[in-house]
Amino acid sequence: MNSVRLQAGPFDAGVELARLDALGGGGVASFTGIVRGDGGLTELYLEHHPTMTLRVMEELADWASERWSLLGVTAIHRHGPLRPGEAIVFVATASRHRGSALDACAALIDRLKTEAPFWKRERFTDGRALWVEPRTADDAAAARWLRDGR
Template structure:
């Protein structure tokens, strides 16, 4: 497992290539990246977190994904600090013997990151700044993994 919380930008292509190259035993590698959208005049976004606590929470959910989906490995890279539209916020990568597990694990991790990971987002536009509230759709998506 490779879990990183960082302010620095990352090279998605390089990260995905290195991850895939290290897993010749896996039949499938799935990657996903989240990008700051330019919604409704968004000028920038700022993400805050508690160092130490955030990494421990991500390590715990990554370990759960590893066991639940029989992964060979997984990676989470998540940025914090100020970001502008078009910048990458985060990425996940999963490696498994079969694609179904790799895809499901990536979705599981993404649903957790959107709903439960200890990050706080503030959006800035011409009218000022506002904290981003939890969305019902994200909570519903996370609910599909309970009891499994």
């Protein structure tokens, strides 16, 4: 049972975790990404292509479900203007055993960060606005989940 959403507004991680807990597995793992305020950041703005972005997110959830035989996946990504301290992304996985839930959660967030088509613009207190460039470290983290061909 997968739940994948794109939304502008906040999400309730407790509600999402309760839904996965109710599936009766042995482990639920989650990750919540928070907008950092480093260097005077005042806003992170996320643009996306709704159809394409949602399709990639759904494909990643399906991939994880199959690879780790998950009972359920939740993947929520926000878009639009976000402020430091706000939750931007939530990924949670439920499985019969903790190892699968933990690995699937880590893999999903790593791949979501590099493969889902989002364009991020940062605004700072000094008036600067910069587009966020891909990072080599993020690509390497995502690639490690694909090395075995799955």
